[in-house]
Structure formats: C-alpha cells, structure tokens
Amino acid sequence: MNALARAVYDIVVNHKSFEAVSGDLSAQEQAILKEMRQTLSRNPEDLARLLATAPTQSEWWSNPKGSVSQTPASV
C-alpha cells in the first residue's frame, strides 16, 4: 500500500502517466489504478468539489434510536 500511495501522489500531483508509476505495484493495485484512471485524472480541487455533497454514514457505527431500558418488568 505504501507503493500505491506513492503512485497516486505521482499521478495526481506530479502528473505522471499510469505506465510510469505502475512498476512497483501488485497486479491488484495496478488494476485498481486502471479502474480509477478517470477519477485520478481530475484536478484535486475538482474532485473535492464533486465530493462536496457526500453524506456521512455514521449510522453504521452508532445506533441512534430506541432504548434497551424498555426491558420487561421482570428485569
């Protein structure tokens, strides 16, 4: 994953080509960069604007509704 991080940086910041950065990557990492080539070709600020409406998914982590204190009276 360290190599993948470097590859993303080189594509997004240094504008290197996919071919130029893929040498140290595993086959799976190469495949994911290929799949996301279009996204990575965006300017970082454009990408941030596109993602500006992304909602959070905190309901996965917390359970905001209801109560277990409605346990039966025998408890």
Next chain:
Amino acid sequence: MSSDERSEANSWLETDYWSLERQLIGDILNEASLDRSYRQHLICLLDRWARPEASHVSLETLPILVCVACGGNPHQVVPVCVAWRLLRLGAKLLDDLEDGEVREGLPEMINSAVGLLFAGQLALSKLGDEGLPPTLIQSLSQELCRAGLAACGGQHVDLTVTSPDPDRWLEIAAAKSGVPIGWAVWASALVAGAQESVLASYREYATSLGVLLQIADDYNGVWYPDHVGDLMTKRPTLPVVYALSVATTSEQKSQLQALLDDARQGDIEADRRARKLLIDMGAQAFMLVLGQMWYNRAAQSLKQAGGDHPAKHRLLLALQQVFPALQDHAKD
C-alpha cells in the same frame, strides 16, 4: 428485493428481534445477581447506543442479515448479536478511555467496560438454549477470544506507533475493525449452518467491510466530521498518514506538521488550511482508490458466498452505502 420482502425483514427487526434482544440482556444481567445500581448503569450505557432504524443496515443487524442470507433461522442468531453488541460497547468504552475522551468517572467506566466484556461471553453461552451443540459454541467462543486478542494487538500498535505508514495503518484497521466484524459475520453464518467455503467468503466480506468502514470513517473525520475534526486530535488518521508518507521534501512535511500542530491547539484556520493541503497532495484521491479496492474485495467475497436470498441483496446495498463518495466520484 421486492418491497414485500424488504418489509418482511424490517418487520422482524422492528418487533421480534428487539424484544428478544431486550429479554436476553435482561436475563444475562438478572442471572448474575448484579447489584441493582450496576445493572441500571449498564442498561443506561446500552441506551446511549440504542437501536438503529430498521431500514438501515448497521453493524448491529449485520449478523442477522447474514444468518437469513445463509438460510438460517434468525431467532437462533440472537445470542450472537447480543454478544456482539455487548462486546462492541465494552470495546468502545475502553477505546474512548484510552484515547483520553472520558473526563470524569474513569474507574466506573473501566468497570463497566470489563463487565460488558464478561456479559458478552455469557450471551454466547445462551446459544445452548437454541439447541446448538456445545462444540459449536466452544468454537465460537474461542474464535471470539482470538478476534478480541487481535483487536487488542491492533490497538497496541495504534497507541504506541506515533507515525505509521499506510501499510501499518492498514494492519491496524484490519486488526481493530476488520477482524471483529469478521468474527460476528462468520459466527452468524456458522449458526445458520453454512458450509466452510461460504463461511470463509462471508468472513472475507466482513473483514473487507471493516477496513472499508475505517477508510470511510477517516475520510469523514477529516472532511465531514460530526463534531471535532480528526485533524484537531492526535489520532493518526489515514489522510495524514498518506500525506506524511508521500511528502517528498522536508519543507512539505514541516508545513503540514506545523498546520497539524496548530489545528490540535484549536486553530480553526490551521485546520482549514491543513485540509486544503491534504487535498492538494492527493489524499482524497488516495482514500477513494483505497476505498474502491476494499469495496471490490468485499463485493467479490459476497458474490463468492453464493445464494440469492433477498437478504444478500441488502448486504450488497449496505456495502454501497458505507462510503457514498465511491459512487459520487464515478458520476458525470
């Protein structure tokens, strides 16, 4: 999934499941002859993490869906869900304590967390009442202990390594998040009577899901925080881990480090500038790439699990909802 099928699943979650859960938690606390105030204290803590909307798949209801997707009887898996809930809350309390987020009542909180861990173990023993064989219950308990130990190992690294690189971050996320969720899902599939290959696929699905949740959590924690943003805490969050690992000059590293130091002192402008710098360094793009990679792994594992029960479609839908930015970036 048809609206009738969805409504049937929701209806069971809305009525039977929560009633059974409450009953089981009550039984566990009663049978231990607990001091009344301690029992109430544990119930209050559980209240703060009360049930989600039935229409949302959550970590709490994930084992039920997996059980149903595997053709099992959801009633049988309730003890696993209760154990999962109690243990998760116990672990969360300890995590909050270790992160210094609890200001008052530390000894009581430690005592509650430990109590919840014991209560979680007791919940698993209730599988015997569902007619499951002792050897299966023992296997579930042993695997739970292994998962718990792995999570503690991940937490140790998290607490002691000040500047992890992305590989190290991934190890921590897998141990703390992926392995425990993997246990809960594997356990419910086992109770449902799934075959070995199906068990392995569901476990891999859940482990990947756990890592994806952590990636999404770190993404939201920096750019869409609920309260205090992650950059204002000392938590080693993935965007920062990434940026410090790829910074090529000492000036770049120093600039980011200085902004983070100021943000941790409560400087809102420094927090804003640090977020902007992370975007410029490609941190959002990296989070998306990594998120897509773990999403693909989870989706592939779910596919390999086989079967076509509507509950499985909900598991896929839930996966798509974990990190909505993955869907957003692909638009237009």
